[in-house]
Amino acid sequence: MTDGPAAPGGDQVPDAAAPRNGDALERGEPTSSPTQPSGSQPLRGRKLGDRRVRVERPQATYFRYAGEGVVRAKAKASEPTGQADRVWFNVRAVLFGRPLATEQDIEERLPKWKALAILSSDAISSSAYAPAEILTVLVLGGVAALTLGFEVAVAIALLLAIVAFSYRQVGFAYPSGGGAYAVAGANLPKIFALVAASALLIDYVMTVAVSISSATDQIYSAVPALYPVRVEMAIVALLIILVGNLRGLRESGNIFALPTYLYIVSALIVVGAGLFKAYVMHDPAAHGFQASGLPPPVEPLTIFLLLRAFAGGSVALTGTEAIANGVPSFKPPEPKNAATTLVAMATLLAVIFLGFMAIAMAYGILPTVYPTKQSLPALVAQVSVGTGPLFFIFQGATAMILILAANTSFNAFPRLAAILARDRYFPGQFAFRGDRLAFNAGILLLAGIAGLLMIAFGADTHALIPLYSVGVFVSFTISQAGMVHHWYVEQGPGWRQRLVINAIGMTVTGIVAVVVAVIKFPHGAWLVVVLMPSIVVLMYLIHRQYRQSAEELALREDIVFGLPQRRRRVVVPIPGVNRAVVQAIQFGHTISDDVQAIFVTDDLEEGERVRERFAHQLPGVPLVIVESPYRQLVRPLVRYLDVMRTDPEEITVVLLPEWLPLHWWDRILHNRSAERIRQALVARPNTIVASVPYRRNL
Numbered sequence: 001m002t003d004g005p006a007a008p009g010g011d012q013v014p015d016a017a018a019p020r021n022g023d024a025l026e027r028g029e030p031t032s033s034p035t036q037p038s039g040s041q042p043l044r045g046r047k048l049g050d051r052r053v054r055v056e057r058p059q060a061t062y063f064r065y066a067g068e069g070v071v072r073a074k075a076k077a078s079e080p081t082g083q084a085d086r087v088w089f090n091v092r093a094v095l096f097g098r099p100l101a102t103e104q105d106i107e108e109r110l111p112k113w114k115a116l117a118i119l120s121s122d123a124i125s126s127s128a129y130a131p132a133e134i135l136t137v138l139v140l141g142g143v144a145a146l147t148l149g150f151e152v153a154v155a156i157a158l159l160l161a162i163v164a165f166s167y168r169q170v171g172f173a174y175p176s177g178g179g180a181y182a183v184a185g186a187n188l189p190k191i192f193a194l195v196a197a198s199a200l201l202i203d204y205v206m207t208v209a210v211s212i213s214s215a216t217d218q219i220y221s222a223v224p225a226l227y228p229v230r231v232e233m234a235i236v237a238l239l240i241i242l243v244g245n246l247r248g249l250r251e252s253g254n255i256f257a258l259p260t261y262l263y264i265v266s267a268l269i270v271v272g273a274g275l276f277k278a279y280v281m282h283d284p285a286a287h288g289f290q291a292s293g294l295p296p297p298v299e300p301l302t303i304f305l306l307l308r309a310f311a312g313g314s315v316a317l318t319g320t321e322a323i324a325n326g327v328p329s330f331k332p333p334e335p336k337n338a339a340t341t342l343v344a345m346a347t348l349l350a351v352i353f354l355g356f357m358a359i360a361m362a363y364g365i366l367p368t369v370y371p372t373k374q375s376l377p378a379l380v381a382q383v384s385v386g387t388g389p390l391f392f393i394f395q396g397a398t399a400m401i402l403i404l405a406a407n408t409s410f411n412a413f414p415r416l417a418a419i420l421a422r423d424r425y426f427p428g429q430f431a432f433r434g435d436r437l438a439f440n441a442g443i444l445l446l447a448g449i450a451g452l453l454m455i456a457f458g459a460d461t462h463a464l465i466p467l468y469s470v471g472v473f474v475s476f477t478i479s480q481a482g483m484v485h486h487w488y489v490e491q492g493p494g495w496r497q498r499l500v501i502n503a504i505g506m507t508v509t510g511i512v513a514v515v516v517a518v519i520k521f522p523h524g525a526w527l528v529v530v531l532m533p534s535i536v537v538l539m540y541l542i543h544r545q546y547r548q549s550a551e552e553l554a555l556r557e558d559i560v561f562g563l564p565q566r567r568r569r570v571v572v573p574i575p576g577v578n579r580a581v582v583q584a585i586q587f588g589h590t591i592s593d594d595v596q597a598i599f600v601t602d603d604l605e606e607g608e609r610v611r612e613r614f615a616h617q618l619p620g621v622p623l624v625i626v627e628s629p630y631r632q633l634v635r636p637l638v639r640y641l642d643v644m645r646t647d648p649e650e651i652t653v654v655l656l657p658e659w660l661p662l663h664w665w666d667r668i669l670h671n672r673s674a675e676r677i678r679q680a681l682v683a684r685p686n687t688i689v690a691s692v693p694y695r696r697n698l
Contacts, residue, residue, distance in 0.1 A: 120345035122319030122408035133312030142297030164346035166505030179325035180479035198535035199471035208450035215402035259400035271355030274384030278362035414442025466524035473513035480506035580694035584657035
């Protein structure tokens with residue numbers, strides 16, 4: 001059997017398949033389904049039995065048959081056709097990567113080692129600034145207060161263990177993600193879920209601003225000359241994170257994994273070396289805090305001062321909930337992998353945080369102020385490993401993980417916003433994924449707000465800290481309260497033990513939330529306390545608007561709709577006689593036999609000229625000239641439609657002929673009158689407004 005060359009875009013089916021398609025053609029039967037348009041023709045050769053069918057499938061480039069009545073669009077179908085659009089498409093592909101199909105989401109899931117880098121960087125990196133916040137407060141009470149710094153740190157580490165263990169249960173109970181919002185929404189009145197969501201949204205924004213600002217601290221601690229450009233450095237870092245996240249989750253993991261693990265390893269080396277020198281080698285420099293080297297105390301040592309230090313250091317717990325919120329980001333089995341990662345994160349954070357505090361206590365280290373400003377991690381590293389290459393490696397790794405810690409929020413904020421959008425408490429566009437399966441709207445909003453905060457506060461970590469951690473402890477408390485209710489209602493195996501764990505977490509985090517809010521209130525936390533209810537009110541307003549729209553569009557399921565019975569009249573406002581007008585009028589005749597053109601003009605002589613040409617080229621179509629001596633276009637047209645309505649139930653279909661320019665720059669040469677008419681008629685009762693675009697084919 002001899003096969004000839006296939007035609008472009010066609011497939012040749014050899015003799016084994018030929019009888020089916022060929023016979024169908026001979027019988028006059030269709031050879032393809034309605035959703036799979038194709039043409040085929042039988043081909044006969046010179047030899048007996050040399051017969052085949054060539055099947056033409058022009059749709060094969062763009063679509064794939066997926067079942068009866070279903071076609072699946074290929075990547076080619078989503079590519080732009082215009083030259084300018086193609087250029088922009090290619091630019092985006094270079095910057096952010098090629099579009100990903102929805103089923104590739106499972107390929108974008110994270111293994112545990114990448115998830116630790118992406119979802120834990122916020123919590124682990126807080127060890128770089130949380131110890132400094134404790135010591136900055138305790139120094140106000142002199143040596144007596146500073147000697148209690150490690151005890152305060154231990155209390156925070158115990159709180160971390162309670163929160164981490166509690167959130168481990170959240171991940172197993174609610175593997176679909178959402179964290180405090182999902183837990184509260186399923187178990188508590190909706191107001192609690194919205195309060196938790198607003199608190200988390202604020203905390204995610206603050207995580208970005210504080211983490212990146214703290215990263216600039218580490219940079220100019222190593223290179224003091226860069227202090228004047230700290231805001232510019234912060235904005236550049238924010239843009240790098242923004243682009244990385246717009247490229248997609250897996251690419252973010254590739255970018256962020258190395259700096260995270262470099263920080264973990266170098267921090268553990270610094271902690272190990274410092275503790276060995278101070279407590280094993282008994283370094284003579286490890287003499288603790290000396291009154292002679294401190295400013296005189298300005299406050300007495302009271303429980304209030306210790307609570308202020310505890311509130312400052314509690315920023316170490318921010319980001320702990322990110323893993324429970326991001327369970328769907330893990331590879332299967334998602335809950336188990338998330339739980340393992342959460343334990344690893346909490347352990348690493350506690351070791352590094354307590355290690356930094358122990359070395360600072362041993363060597364009497366306090367963070368300094370500009371012009372000799374150096375961060376606490378920089379000072380700890382100097383006494384532990386000196387100022388050689390390892391010091392600069394550690395400082396670079398600390399700066400990078402702090403920059404990348406913002407990525408935790410760039411993963412969690414858009415995902416929470418998407419969940420809120422699906423529940424109709426956020427604008428719907430926040431639920432849509434971009435080409436790279438990322439929630440682009442949430443990513444861009446987060447970057448914009450965080451950037452404005454850093455500019456407003458001069459990328460000053462200490463100035464931003466008072467706004468931090470209030471929201472996260474509110475969400476901790478609400479989440480644990482929801483889990484208590486969950487275990488009490490479910491009462492599955494071991495429910496009493498689980499209930500006790502979450503009840504302890506609820507009590508402890510609730511107390512801490514009150515302490516942090518009260519202590520930090522005069523220092524800026526009042527802004528967060530005001531913002532949270534404001535965001536809740538805004539979400540309620542958005543939800544009410546969506547609910548009202550849904551009620552107006554709702555249909556009773558028992559109603560069956562037939563063909564329309566109401567009379568329809570088609571009106572075509574025209575700017576003259578041209579191809580676009582002719583196309584609109586011809587289309588109007590497919591809708592109704594009652595088609596009327598309207599020409600609004602301030603020049604009656606011009607109107608008569610249009611009437612003569614219109615009657616010649618479009619005979620049988622009535623034309624009404626509306627003279628407008630006040631040179632208005634839209635209002636006289638609307639008034640004419642109103643006064644000519646004889647039947648209040650009649651449907652008026654207004655067809656707007658529109659010429660589409662070939663190039664974007666041509667649009668500025670046109671007055672967009674069709675858009676103005678559309679805006680005026682869109683809310684008119686019993687009126688349908690439709691555009692009939694015309695564009696010259698090249």
